[in-house]
Amino acid sequence: MAEATIRDVASRAQVSVASVSRVLNGFEKVSQQTRERVAAAVAELGYVPHAAARSLSMARTHSIGVVLPDLHGEFFSEIVRGMDRVASERGYLLLLASLHVGSPLGTSALRALRGRVDGAMVMAPHLGEEELAATLPPGVPIVLLNTRGQEGRHPTISLDNAAGASAVAEHLLALGRKRVIHIAGPLGNADAQERAQAFAARLTQCEGVTLETVEGDFSEQSGEAAVATLLHSNQPFDAVFAANDNMAIGALQALRQAGRQVPEAVAVAGFDDIPMARHLGLTTVRVGIAELGEHSLSELLDTIEGRGAPPASTLHPVELVVRTTTGQP
Amino acid sequence: MAEATIRDVASRAQVSVASVSRVLNGFEKVSQQTRERVAAAVAELGYVPHAAARSLSMARTHSIGVVLPDLHGEFFSEIVRGMDRVASERGYLLLLASLHVGSPLGTSALRALRGRVDGAMVMAPHLGEEELAATLPPGVPIVLLNTRGQEGRHPTISLDNAAGASAVAEHLLALGRKRVIHIAGPLGNADAQERAQAFAARLTQCEGVTLETVEGDFSEQSGEAAVATLLHSNQPFDAVFAANDNMAIGALQALRQAGRQVPEAVAVAGFDDIPMARHLGLTTVRVGIAELGEHSLSELLDTIEGRGAPPASTLHPVELVVRTTTGQP
DNA sequence: ACGCAACGTGTAACCGGTTACATGTCTCAA
DNA sequence: TTGAGACATGTAACCGGTTACACGTTGCGT
Structure with missing residues (x-):
């Protein structure tokens, strides 16, 4: 039947x-x-x-595409949680399309969004300007997250990476740290670049403070490996700022394994404030990931429903959270 | 244009x-x-x-509905990550529909799936048999996860809750613990019930061992509150088994705050093995959440694509992981 | 030279809804 | 009595693809 x-x-x-x-x-x-x-x-x-039939005749799907890179754990779940809150409240469903780094299929998935969604949230901090412009589907309203180079064409919401990174720098300087390590994110990643750049800018203003930057890939493992290598080379350092919490957690493990006291011998800070950071007492930059998701999706839905066009580009505020990995043990 | x-x-x-x-x-x-x-x-x-037009004439959407309850943090991201792996590999997109507990809108979202997806993964351990049968959309292939009472009608994949819970019981007995607390999940939740039941069954076989069960709601906060209450009432206990890791983590916090040594004074164990468990040294039952997601989605896609019907009901194996909260400090 | 099959292509029906427009009925004022 | 207008309802076109079927060419064997 x-x-x-x-x-x-x-x-x-x-x-x-x-x-x-x-x-x-x-x-x-x-x-x-x-x-x-x-x-x-x-x-x-x-x-x-039948939803497809209705979509076809109404030119409306009540779905929103969510295009994310391979996200590590909690950042992913938090941002989706925030989006889901406003989506279900306003009667939309979320269509998940993860953009596997380096996979050509991933970008084709983006084009497959036409006729499937009323709009899309795209987060692609690892893509270049032209590459991105080529893969964005035409005729679909889009809000970009942490993605550079399309500010003129699509509304873009970014983290205030510079403010966060300089706040960390300030904090480490106030603690009197002199030999600082930065574990950066992947080279092509815009967030990673902004964080590294602002951090370096603040530190190099100070006499007698050295900074060395090493590259990671945002994974816990890469943070651990970076610190292990440094320890192995006998290079002295008394502070580590990782470009995200995952790498900071990896760094903590490497330090603990080597018997270095945190925060006495080495202060450690991260970025994002994923839920785990609180449990580990990690000093970090609070991003309000779920709120970021809520806010950006609201903005997208507003433009779709014609409630006024959003500003071309906004910065999402961040806040330094000092915990035990830089404060009292 | x-x-x-x-x-x-x-x-x-x-x-x-x-x-x-x-x-x-x-x-x-x-x-x-x-x-x-x-x-x-x-x-x-x-x-x-245009995807909607194609869907309409082909009766094929290449999307899969993923219906999940309000999931707490990492369990959610892990299972979606697993599903996303096989979905993108096999050319499908995931349509997320969270089933907010107690919301009537949530269940209607389930019916809205017709014409939007080729099949759905439904996880609803909190719904009763009739309630569930009433909300499942007709004519859409479905695989159920951790959901009781539809085994005859839809393929169902469940965790081997009994095996996990009795392994924990066994372990605590081997450690010589005598006064055991179980922080259970919500009353109507099938997983929670199976864990509580199997745990109790094993412990009551032993003379001289007492068990008290209190109810939580799977949130970290509820685990913390449960232990705080017990401590406050001066009731002695030397082991806590929480029905999931979130609650176990809450329990750890309450114990730490009260100055009770873990594991010396109180041993603590959880269930799920979310990534955070490893960092906190939490003894738990490893579920392989991402693998569970992969496995169940593969099975669903196989039936959709007609590669043989899956067995009516399967159990996903679990494994005890002993860490420091019950072993060496 | 003829018939037939294989092949490439086009026409139009169909998928399951929405909706502009036409139609029929009823009420009420002139 | 008649005509206008309000209202409920039905008919059929349309959304943008896929595909069964019909059609015209071409090449082959006899």
Whole structure:
């Protein structure tokens, strides 16, 4: 037995398909009798409207594409949680499309969004300007997250990486640290670059403070490896700032394994404030990831629903959170 | 300028829409010339096929609905990560629909899946049998996760909760613990029930061992509150088994705050093995959450694509992981 | 030279909804 | 009595793809 269609419902209720559609969509001008007959037929047949058909004729899907890079753990779940809150509140579903770094299939998935979503949130801090412009689907409203180079074309929401990184620098200087290590994110990543740059800018203003930057890939493992290498080379250092919490956590493990006291011998700070940071007492930069997701999706839905165009580009504020890895043990 | 349609491409390439469709879908019997003209027209117009239209005529969406309860943090991201791996590998997108506990809108979201997805993964351990049967959309292939009462109707994949809980019981007994607390999950939750039941079954076989069970709601906070209450009432205990890691982590915090030594004074164990458990040294039951997601989605895709029907019901194995909260400090 | 098959292509129906417009009925004022 | 207007309802076109079927060419064997 195939699924019931609106015509089945119409013939069963002895009315036209137009009337059925009107009843289902809460249209005003329908008689009480028609309304009841349709309701009865719908219940008897267990009828559910077919979303694809509706989308086609209404040019509306009530879905939003969420395009994210391979995200590590908690950042991912937090941002999706925030988006899900506003999506379900406003009657949308989220279509997840992860953009596997370096995979050509990933970018084609982006184009496949046409006719599937009413708009998309795209986070692609690792893509270059031209590369990105080429893969964005035409005709779909888009809000970009932490993605550089499209500010003129699409509304863009970014973290205030510079403010966060300089706050950390300030904090480490106030603690009197002199030999500082920065574990940066991947080279092509815009967030990573901004953090590294602002951090370096603040530190090099000070006499007698050295900074060395090494590259990681945002994974815990890469943070651990970076610190292990440094320890192995016998280079002295008394502070580590990792470009995200995952790498900071890796760094903590390497230090603990080597028996270095945190924060006495080495102060450690991260970026993001993922939930785990609180448990480990990690000093970090609080981003409010879920709020970032909420805020950006709200903005996208507003433009889709025509409630005024959003500003071209906004900065999401961040805040330094001092915990035990730089304070009291 | 509106979006180009297949008819625009056809007229530009001076062929019929059928030919365009054949070229785009890699159909064999097309002349070289036609192929080239279509390719040129597609490129010039920046044409991208409209997914809703294609879905409607093919009765195929290449999307999978993922229906999850309000999940706490890492469990959520892990299971989605696993599903995303197989989805993107096999050319599907994931449509996220979170089932907010107690929200009537949530269940309607489930019906809205018709025409939007080719199948759905549903995880609803908090729903009763009839309630569930009423909200499941008809005519959509479904695999259930950790959800009881539909085994005859839909393939169901569940965790081996009993094995995990009795392994923990065994372990605590081997350590010589005598006064045991179990922080259970919510009453209506099937996983929670199975864990509590198996745990109790093993412990009550032993003379001289007492067990008290208190109820939590799977949140970290509820675990913390439960232990705080127990400490406050001066009731003695030397072991806590929480029905998930989140609550176990809350319990650890309450114990630390009260100055109780873990594991000397109180041994603590959880369930799930979320990534944070490793960092905190938490003894727990490893579930392989991402693998669970991979495995269940593969099974769903197999049935959708007709590669043999899956068994009615399978158990996902689990494994005890002993760390410092029950072993050496 | 003829018939037939294989092949490439085009026409139009179809998927399941929405909705502009036409139609029929009823009420009420002139 | 008649005509206008309000209202409920039905008919059919449309959204943008896919595909069954019909059609015209070409090449082959006899």
